[in-house]
Amino acid sequence: MAAIIGHLLPLALGVALSxxxxxxxxxxxxxxRSRWSALAYLIGAVVGLAGLTTLFAVVASLLPPVQPAEPNPLIATIELVIGAALLALAALRFGRARSRARARRAAAPVAAGAEAAVAADAIADAAAPPAWMTRLTSLGPLPSLGVGFVLMLRPKNLLLTLAAGVAIAAGGAPLADEVGAGAVFVVLGISTLAVPILFALIDPSRTLGPLRELRDWIARNSSTVTTVVLVVLGTVVVGSGLARF
Structure with a gap:
C-alpha cells in the first residue's frame, strides 16, 4: 500500500489546493447559515471525491492485469495522456493570466504613467470574487451539499481522480490495501476543506478574521498557485507514465 500512496500523494495535494x-x-x-451549510458542503465534497475515485479505480481494475515489475504500456499511455492534459491546463491558465494582465495594463490611463498601471493591477488583484460566488452566501444546507458534490466534478479534479484511480488499481495490491490507499487520498484531498470547517464550527468567533484574509489572498494568488500545481502534477504523472514502459 505504501507504493500506491506514494503515487497518490502529489495527486491528493493537487485536489487539496484547488x-x-x-x-x-x-x-x-x-x-x-454557515454551520449546517458548511457541514453539508463538506459532505457533498467528500461524497463527490470518494465516488469519483472509486469509479475510476473500478474502471481501471477492468484493464488487463500486469505484474508490478513488468512494463505496462496501456497504463503508461493513460498516465501520459493525463499528465499532458494537466500540463495543457496549466498552459491555458498561464495564457489567460497573461492576457488579463496585458488588458489591465492597456486599460490604465497613459497620462498617469507607471503609477496608474500599478494601481490598476492592485485594484484588479483585490477584486471581489465573481457574482456567482457571492450568491453562495445565501445557500441553505441542501444546495450547499449539491455545490460541494458538483465542484468535485470540475475538469482538473476529473483528471486528478482519474490518475488516482489508475494508480490504485494498477498497483496489483489486495483489495484492503486499495481501499486504504483510496481513503488516504480522499482524506488528504479534502483536508483543506475539512480542517477550516471544523475549526470554524468549534470556535467561529476566532476564525472570521483569518477566513476573510484567506479569501482575499486566494482572490489575488489563485491563478499562480493553480498553474504551478498543475505543472508539478503534470510532470509527476508524465514521469510515472514513462517509468511504466
Missing part, C-alpha cells in the same frame, strides 16, 4: 472549492467554503463559512 482554489475554487476553498473560496466557496470560505464564502459559506462567512454566511449567516
Amino acid at each position: 482554489s475554487v472549492p476553498i473560496v466557496v467554503m470560505v464564502l459559506i463559512l462567512l454566511s449567516p
